[in-house]
Amino acid sequence: MIGLEVHVQIKTCSKVFTRVATGYGEPPNTLTDPVVLGLPGALPVMNKAALDASIKAGLLLGCEIAPVCKWDRKNYFYPDSPKNYQISQYDQPICLGGSVEIELPGAARNLMGEHRQVALTRIHLEEDVGKLNHGATDSLIDFNRAGTPLMEIVSEPVMHSAEEAFAYLTSLRATMIYGGISDCDMEKGQLRCDANISIRPVGQTTLGTKVELKNLNSISYVSAGIAHEIKRQIGVLERGGTIVQETRDFDGTTGTSQSLRSKEMAHDYRYFPDPDLMPVKIDASWQDRLRADCPELPFPKQRRFLERYQIPFTLASVLIWDRGLADYFEETARLCGKPQMAGNWIVNDLLRELGASGQTLAQSKVRPSHLAALVQLVDSGAVLTNAAKEIFIAMFASGETPGAIAERSGLKAAPADTGELEQWCRDAITASPKALAEFKAGKDSAINAFKGPVMKAAKGKANPKLVDETLRRLLAQM
Amino acid sequence: MADLIYQPITQLAAALDAKQISAVELTQAVIARTKAVNGRLNAFNSFDEADALAQAGASDARRAAGQGRGALDGIPVGLKDVIAVQGQPLTASSRMLAKFVSPYDATVTQQLKRAGAVLWGRLNCDEFAMGSSTENSAFGPAVNPWDLTRVPGGSSGGSAAALAAGTTVATLGSDTGGSIRQPAAFCGLVGLKPTYGLVSRFGLVAFASSLDQIGPFARTVEDAAIVLGAIAGHDERDSTSYRATIPNYRAELGGRRGPWKLGIPKEYFAAGLDPEIGAAVERAIAFYRSQGCEVKPVSLPHTQYCLDTYYIIATAEASSNLARYDGIRYGHRAAQASDLVDLYARSRAEGFGAEVKRRIILGTYVLSSGYYDAYYLRAQKVRTLIREDFLRAYQEVDALLTPTSPIPAFKIGEKSDPLAMYLCDIYTIGVNLAGLPALSVPCGFTSGGLPIGMQLIGQPFNESGLLAIAQAYERAHDWHTRHPSL
Known part of the structure; x- marks a missing residue:
């Protein structure tokens, strides 16, 4: 069984907790300010456009929208995280439930495949982190990406194959682009995907031990990574082993994965409500305003x-x-x-x-x-x-x-019969008695044999409709 | 003008307006005084003479051009070294930030600059504002001008000592559990902690975000009203900032609004209260009664849980707020580290002092998976009960009157046990948990010559009322006119 955690960068002008612009490809550390860099004394202020976009995403996907937008701190140390906590949502995500409609491949290219709803668990809003660039002897950090509004869209573990996961991502991506929520350019990191994968024998109803696969950074890596992990787990079980709950890193270039950390090494994020941010009430009229802006999917x-x-x-x-x-x-x-x-x-x-x-x-x-x-x-x-x-x-x-x-x-067909057309038609019929006989015997397609010579005589500029009509009129008289 | 350094803002502003003195002269006077006494006080972490004189010169030019900005224009104001000033050190009295220079202004800094104040000095405090004596400063303790063997209180001890010693005319501190009021009491000053949300926290090095509040130290209640008027108000860069029209606190002091109903919470006069302080506060109560105020006993039944609640919430928030000091982007970085985790561990081990580490560890523990509900969540519920205690009392009274501290300024090194130190805040932390305004105003001296302060606790966003009650007392007493001999 497969569940996907998809991170989608929200397309806003400024970052989620400060006025600095968002952007990609700018010189390192130019899209920063005291808030982005987590300087002493800096405080976050929520960007309403980011909240709007996440509510809209929830409406598009049929989610229940939380009555209050509440922020929590997720505490962990890593150099890409300027404050060493990430402002996120823990126990009250902005969206609950909902689903993504997917289309599976049909039996043939011109046949529609089965449609299915993939249930969502939740969508929550958080801030993106910076980007580490590892050199031979040092590591550099670019905080341009830090503070970009990010949605984490979590599906239920209800998909069965890499193919379904692919269809899910395709549909989810299109939905986000349709809603103007994100451009979802995976090369720019605007859409990133982790997969939770477990296997179980046919007939078993409980889920097997899950493995989290990280860094599936293109849609084709998602397919390849999932297919690889399913095969790996089957291999482990067939050799009599057991699946270990762990996080694995998928390397798309080699098509292999390796363990990042086991369950025992899992973080304790020490979530608690962020005292710097007040909860924001989302009333019905706020939702209605955004619903009016939701396109057909x-x-x-x-x-x-x-x-x-x-x-x-x-x-x-x-x-x-x-x-x-x-x-x-x-x-x-x-x-x-x-x-x-x-x-x-x-x-x-x-x-x-x-x-x-x-x-x-x-x-x-x-x-x-x-x-x-x-x-x-x-x-x-x-x-x-x-x-x-x-x-x-x-x-x-x-x-x-x-x-x-x-x-x-001079690419226009001759607009009408100039008198020549009827003559060309007579000539063509006379020149092909065999086709005439076939037409008279009831083979309608035999008429096409006359059309070539007529068009040739007209240097390709005869109106084909008129040619057809003229030929039929003449043939009827013969 | 004689004795320039001990004049209140109101007197100095009048003298400046009358061209009796210039801002440069006033600034030169506080610079000279600072240089004369700071070696003994250690109230300043740093100061920038050239910068201060330039600000004073600009102020004089404004006044000469008829463009003076009011009472604070040209008045030296010192800032606790947890409030950001662009281009000036911002150390939080920590080794971690010993070399950090702020690239931006706090909102209160901008407000003071707009009011024309001459920012003078980065004032010593307990490291990251954690403590009650300023002994936790990485740069050595500040001392009490009234007795150099004693602490000035904390955590804003430098702000109190500097003002009491005449090295500046007003100061800002920050108050998370009493850090303005207790040092004000220890040093014979007025110290005001505003209602949570009245003053922007943007640019204040965070200790405990839901409790921290910036406020003034001043020689008089009116001075406190002047400084508060400059720094209060909504700030769109602080989400916890309150949207309200800010009254003219100084002008409202003139209105006669007494007599008031004052509540005396019995829990604040319990065992452990120094008898001389108790007696001084009783005399203040008698004064108010003599002025026609109704004084009645009230109860704040959850007071006994304040200390525990405070140390869970404050440390939890601190453990997260101080996570950013990791040696990666700025601040102290350990010279030798084998890997990333080692770098974090060594930088923080070297950069933080013992009390800060103790609180980070405590806060990390109470937020840990499996303990969150029992500690943090429970503490938040108790916090609500503590606030309700106060709001219930306010159905019957306008304000509460208590001692500010159970004891007067204690000897440096006297309280080596952290718990004994925490108990110093027993009368002040409930106010922070409830988000209320409160001030300490001088109400006497001990037989040993140490200042005594009483605390007035007001209703949310009614700083005007609080200041008026305090001023009624101040006008009938002369405690605030006495100065330490130094």
């Missing part, structure tokens, strides 16, 4: 997209993970009235070009109105698919409207 959105837009699962499953992309899709679909075509363009063409150019969706010059116009041009037959692809590339580069590009580049 990825999976409810997925269900709505499938039902309302009737798009395939493969499209929906790409569109829902990015709130901006989902909004972009909905806007485009609304403007052009062709959800699936819009979805295809976004998932295939837009994402490809964004990826190739390194742009974000927000930076893209192709706005939903542009893409909707292009979809309409294709749908009406005014522009052929191949030409539309060229128009899209040009539009991505310049930000011009597709109509203007089509006009300027």
Whole structure:
């Protein structure tokens, strides 16, 4: 059984107990002040935005919100902790219960897998610590990260595999990003994960001895670390050994883990209420204000997209993970009235070009109105698919409207029959008596044999819809 | 002006305004006095003459330009060496911080600077404000100007001794269990511990966060009101700071609000009270009665639990507050250490004195897993009962009158047993546990010539009332006009 403890840095302008700015990649120890450094006499003052964000996270995950935000001190000595205690929440976490909806992989890529709720134990708020950089002969401490607001999101031990843990993290991460709570960039340490893992024989209902696995610093390390630990524990039991309650450090580069400390060496954190911080009452109107700001989450959105837009699962499953992309899709679909075509363009063409150019969706010059116009041009037959692809590339580069590009580049299909079309069609039918015979015998697809020559004669600019109509009219007369 | 060094703020401010003296002259006088007597008193951990004279010069320039900032402008004020002043040492009288210079101002420091005060001296105290005699200072004990063989009280002993000896005009101390009131009593001064939350703690080296409060030492009640007026008020950098409109304490002293109802808690006149102190306080009670005050006995039944409760809560908070002194970022670092844990252990073993270590160990113990409920949690519940005792008494009376200390200033080295030392605070710690305002005001001398103080305990945030009651006594007596011969 697997339970995850996920630390999520909250995206606030200033730190959780002082006005100094938060940030990543700044010169060491520049985002500090007497409070961050724990200088004599410095006192913490709570950042309300951090509390707001944690309440919002709780609302998004269906948690019960504590009526009072109470702070405790967690006492332990370590050089990354400026005060040698961390301001945290012990017996009254800001959020209790709740759950994260996860989606397991389907039987095939285009089939939706099972959805499940992973129960949460609690979410509490605390301050991040500094970062140690170990050199050959010394260790340096950077306190820029210290005091960044941090949520610890603790799940119940209810997951069964590395795959479920992966699905849990994916969903949790998306939820945090959706809510504007965190950017969850694991490379910047904005999301960090520890796993509690125990195994038990089939049929046993009590949990086995748990091992805590630390430093799972990328989503793939989480999967690899958990899979490795499960295998290690099975190995220990099969050799007749017993699992020791301990904390192990997973090394993602070697794929191995080693013991950090056993239960006997566990800290006594000597928690007690922080006398420097007054408890803060959270009333119903405070919650309501934040609830009004809660967005629709990825999976409810997925269900709505499938039902309302009737798009395939493969499209929906790409569109829902990015709130901006989902909004972009909905806007485009609304403007052009062709959800699936819009979805295809976004998932295939837009994402490809964004990826190739390194742009974000927000930076893209192709706005939903542009893409909707292009979809309409294709749908009406005014522009052929191949030409539309060229128009899209040009539009991505310049930000011009597709109509203007089509006009300027001569990529527009012939708008109507100029008299030549009917002649080209007659020529094509006459040139292929075999296809004519097949069509007359009821093979509808035989009509396609005439289309190539017509398009060739039209130098590719015939309106395919009109070609089809003209051919059918002529064939009916023969 | 004769005898500049023993004048109260009110007199000096008038003289400054009348251009009879300059702030520079006044500062030069306290500098000269400090240099003359501090060798015997050891009340100052350090002082910065050039800085003080520059502040005084700036004050004179303001007054000359008609931009004086009021009664405190140009008045030398000494700070206990636990209150941060940017660019000045902040040692907490500990080896741990012997070389630490604060990069920032405490809020009270900023407030005094804004009021134009001349910050003069870093005043000796018990290490990290833990003690009742200033003998726990890493820089040697401060001594009592009234008798150089005796302690000035503690932990703010330097603040009391410096003022009593005329080396400054007012001082700030901090009071966690009596650390302003008891030294004020021992040195014949007015010492006020404000209501918890009235004065910002930002920049005060924390001992016990839920009990610590900064307050003034002054020669007179009116002086105390002036200094309190400068440092009281909400501070957004201190979450425990109270949001309230701060009255003009000095102006409110003028209002006639007596006679008052005074309560005499019987538990504060129990065995162990020095008979001369008891008699002096009885005379003060008789005085108030003679002024038409109703004086009635009251009971604070949980008084017997104050000492235990205090030493659980204060040490628990201290053990956590002092964890930051680890030799890593600042402060004393042991020269030789084999690894991280050894570095922590050696730095702290070398940096902290015996009493600080004793309290850290005690506090760590009471917070330990398995003991928390029995000690810390229980103590917090008793604390609530102690506060309720006081609030119940205030349904019948305006203020309580007690001795400040059961004994007068004792000999240096006399109380080697920590418990005997802790008992010195028996009348003052309940006030901190209940978060109430209280002051000590001189009420006589022992036959041996040692000052005696009485304590007035007021209602939450009613410092005005408390000061008025004290001033009614002060005006009818001349104890505060006597000075030690030094």
